[in-house]
Amino acid sequence: MTNRTGSDRTAVEWVSRCPRCALVTPLDDGVTGCPRCAADGVGMPMTPHRAAGPPPTRPEPVPPPGLGPMWRWAAHLVPVGRPVSLGEGGTPLVNLDLPGVPGRILVKDERANPTGSFKDRLASAAVSRARSLGADTVAVASSGNAGLAVAAYAATAGLDAVLLATGTLPSGTAATVTALGARVYLTETFPDRWTAVRTGVERLGWFPVTNYRLPPVASHPAGVHAYRTIAFEIAESLGWSVPDWVVVPVSRGDGLFGVWSGFVELARLGWTDRVPRMLAVERFPSLTDALARGVDQPVGMPIDGPVRATSISDPQGTAMAVHTIRSSGGDVVRCDDEQLAVAWSRLAGRGHLVEFSSAAAAHGVDELARSGRLDAGSTAVLLVTAADRGERPPAAGPLAATVRHLPDPTDLAVLGGG
DSSP, rough: EEEETTTOOOOEEEEEEOOOTTTEEEOOSSSSSHHHHHTTOOOOEEEEEEESOOOOOOSSOOOOOOOGGGGGGGSSSSHHHHHHOSSSSOOEEEEEOTOOOOOOOEEEEGGSSSSSSSSSHHHHHHHHHHTTTOEEEEEEESSSHHHHHHHHHHHHHHHHHEEEEETOOOOOHOOOOOOHHHHEEEEEEEHHHHHHHHHHHHHHHOOOOOOOSSSSOOHHHHHHHHHHHHHHHHHHHHHSOOOOEEEEEESSSSSHHHHHHHHHHHHHTSSSSOOOOEEEEETTTTEEEOOOOOOSSSOOOOOOOSSOGGGGGGGOOHHHHHHHHHHTTOOEOEEEEEEEHHHHHHHHHTTTOOTTGGGHHHHHHHHHHHHHOOOOOOOOEEEEOOOOOOOOEEEOTHHHEEEEEESSTTOOOHHHHH
């Protein structure tokens, strides 16, 4: 399959490849993952891979007119035709002084994206890909940030958007998403969201932006691929050097895998001399358990009561996250809501008002310091994935009418908008 990308219009061949078993297929726009690994009981994604054509060059300092800074790196990304952009990417890398933490600590501040989270990178690329392939409806299973991002980019692209969530979706988020024109369905259980997305994909032709598999695999490959631009921006800001550690809050690990993949590409191109160690910070110890047992496929963990950190609330990690940690020589840290509250307060005390789940990165760097893995010569980058939005007024009137409960996640009449 031959596509064109970059300003020189040079032909580049893109394929998909499994990071675990190296299976290569034509470019895959599904989220079902590697069939060979699935036969082994392991859910690994098929990731875009540049198979032929000249290597990309370093980008111009400004993006093409009308596009966000992420699209400076278009030659590194899956071809999407004309990108759907709201100004995503180019987020700041700023110093952070945390008392008791040695070395140079930096924040890659994804709050600066248009809807306030790193999900804008995924949404821009995946919605662009959907439009380029002729899709008319994009679907997302989300607790908030991804749903908001996809709804915004779908509205910009002129596509319909469907958000599947549980009743824990904040009413303010529901109001905002419906104001953007998306349909919202509330399912009875967490897995029911994925059943509903799968039904829409298989029976109604929806384009899946996020995972709908169990065990979870990954979000759409074009979107996860776009997270590599975070690594590109970090390295460029550091004069084409890389930090010792990159600390990422993790639910299923799309961002963790995407950022690591970006650093791998930079090293392969010879633009940097190494790949940083990745530290995943999880709410439930699914990755911790898999690494301790030496297995590739994490299992689900019990949910220990109410969870405030909804953005990292998936109790089952992914094989791609395990692969990332092992391949980078990294590690995983577990945190609970009480520890997150302490970390959130530490960041707030330094002027950073972040989403509660994003405070996991500060907890992670504290653990690195406590374990002696940071010294005065170390550099660590904390990925702050989202802003502290507060609570908006609840949906009312016409907006509330567009939020529907979905007792049966396979109900085609309701999912089809009837």
